[in-house]
Amino acid sequence: MASKRPFCDADFLCAVCHDVFDRPVVLLCGHSFCRGCIEQYWSVSDSRQCPMCRQISANTPSLNLALGNLCQAFLHHKRHLEELCEVHQEKRTLVCCVDEQLLCEICRQSEEHRNHTHRPVQEVVEEHKGVLRSKLDLLKKNMELMQQADFECDLLALKMNHDAPDLENRIKAGFKDIHQLLDDEEKAMFNDLKLEKKEKLESLKSKNEMISEVIHNLTTTIKDLEKELDSGDIRIIRNFKDALVRAQCKPEDPEMTPGDLIDIAKYVGNFNHNVWEKIRRSITYTPVVLDPNTANFHLTLSVDPTSVWNHNKSEVINEQSNNNIERFADCPCVLGYVGYSTGTHTWDVDVGQNTSWMVGVAVESVQRKGTNGLPSGIWCIGHDGEVLSVTDPLESRVPLHGFAKPTAVRVNLDLSEGRLSFSDLLEETVYHTFTHNFIEKVFPFFYTKCHFPLTILPKSFKEEI
Template sequence: MSANLPEEDLSCPVCCEIFQDPVLLPCSHSFCRSCLEHFWESTVIRSCPVCRRRASKKSPASNRALKNLCEAFLLGRGQGSASGSNILCWRHGEKLKLFCLVDQEPICVVCQASKMHKGHDCSPTEEAALDCKYKMTAAMKALQCKLEIFNKARKSSAITLEHIKGQAKRVERQMKNEFLKLHQFLYEEEEHRLSALKEEEERKVAAVKNRDDDNAQRISSLADMIRTMEQTINAEDLTLLQNFKAILDGTWTTFQAPEGISGSLLNESNHLGNLKYKVWEKMQAVAPYSPVILDPNTAHPCLTLSDDLTSLRYSTPNQGLPSNPERFHISAEVLGCTAFSSASHGWEIEVGDNEDWILGLASERVKRDQEVPARPENGFWTICLRDGQYRAMASPPTAVKVEEKLQRVLVQLNWDRGEVIFSNPSRQEILYTFKHVFTEKLLPYFYTQSKHPLRILSKPVLVST
């Protein structure tokens, strides 16, 4: 039915185009909603653009019936007018020969002259198609790059997941081994202390029994003497007088009354007093304290860390490590796991036969994805052994004189005073001192390209009350 209606009956009186979202005024005239609103913006009184009759202040109602007719008309015209590869304008039935650069859509010559596209820059469809293909090709390449980045991210996620699972299994195994050692120590310590208790019990019981046996013998002797005296007393007078001196001068006068002996009971305080503390104090032999623990999540793939995370050495690269942001990716570096931002701290490193190392402190913000000199301007305060020479990595590097090959290096940080001191603990001499006003957290820093390990030495735990 809509195909039989003349096009002018389905055209807006304002823009002369097929109605788009038509609205109906009380005067029965219809307009495109946008055309009516644009007309009302230029007038003081809201009125009909055709008959000038005043309209209601309320938003005009949509003319759904007219909208359906327009859509049916445009659909029928578009289907009936398509020819080969030339798609016709759905508004005017003309060939789409131009491309509006403002609205980014193909239009016909009538559209170019209409109010909708009047004054807009246009170009021929062939030329516009080439430009659009070029832009879409560039956009597609950018999307392909992003796609590749996301694919790499997914692969990295898969590697990270596998690494986390491996970490969990390895840490669980090591934790069980450590607790097994503690359990074994506690079991042996328990057996030792119970054995000491049993030994003291046997010794004290034996001593009491010996005293008791001695007293039993004395009781028997005294009883015999008493019976002798009773017999003598009941004997004839001459017999009593004959034996009197011998009986009174006998050994019974030498018997002394038994006395309580101190220390005969078990020393409970020795066995129970501060028992847990004594065991803990003795446990330090199997549970040493390390002032610095290495962070394996920062370690370069070429570094191998010990199970207790207190030593490192250079080795074959581990290809299965995830490329996480905390990790050093260029050179064989690793950081400690605890950051310092106040007070004083110190730790001792055994360098031994290692001939290629850098030790010290680094800012938590040092770059992990590029190689930079380990100097203060880059957030490092370090000394090194390289090519047989000891240097303080200042700006410029400064030679450090030592009388003999260093076996250990003591690193001391006084964050509040802004000092990093390196010294030789065997000779108690300072090698070099950095001075700096620290504003960021600092982390212990280690570097090596030697198969000989660097070891962080344990420290005794001192308890004060």
């Protein structure tokens, strides 16, 4: 018996997505699927087989144009049926504002909806479309943000893959230097041991020679006395006094003195600690190292990284390649790698010929994006080429008149007392002291618009001991 409906829904459904075919393609076996569905299915499958009968399709499937046209007609027919009232088979042109139901003109006059407010379908549709368009715009913006974030993640991955080999080489070079220090210390210890052995063996040889001479003399004296005892009574009486003098000869005590042996404890006692202390006294370090991940695009850092300068390049910089969240986007500044929340910390900065610089501290939450000038949350001292001045988080700049341009500045941060002082490293003149209760962690801060470097000066462990 023929169906009253011209179409059967199942005939137009893809066996993979269970939705109406979208750009259907037909396989060699005769089964059809959405192009996107079969391509995705094959992308995760070991072979190009049919999802239904498992027959292999060697060739690229062709579009099933006839099925595609039928699907369009089917969808058009379904939309037409949806527009008709299921009770009266009239087109539904109204929306009941109370029941939120689609109505035809006959339904409108029914007792159920007669006293309700009604609106034309097109009017409600336009209103709904407006709401959906606003939601769609928001979703598209979110999509753009996610795509941008995905793009930035890819760029960060590329940068990490680019940086890692260079860092590996620098780490190897650093350990090579440490190995050289250890090799030098090993050679020095072997030389010390060799020299001590030589000196003490020579001393022992001298003592042996002295003892040998004494033994020779004693042997001669003993033989003479033994001969004297066998010489007869008259000779014994005659030579007694002379023999007695020779018999009373007493050599020096040949006992060993302290320090004759090699000083074993000096070489192996607390071996690791002693070697480390010797190396520690011979090397220098910088109390602050710069964090390259915070450096503005216009800044260049030394390999250490303990120096920073502004390369003053006018060409457009590809900010997207390094636009991580820690980086200062607008202000030419960089932070130290380690932040402080307790204790006293001091570092010296060689400003040299730099004519536009600032050094100080910044809070961890300092604004790094979208700033027109100096970010808030900064305590610093600086020189603009004309006058020395200090700046606080309120961005109030106070000139320091009467001071010459320094060549090196000492920064002293005492978090227990809440003091931040700036002084001339050479003259030991204090320029200014801020008093503030630093609740948030603070980081060393460096700013420069000049191509001459700001350099954090090294210290030696010997100075601290």
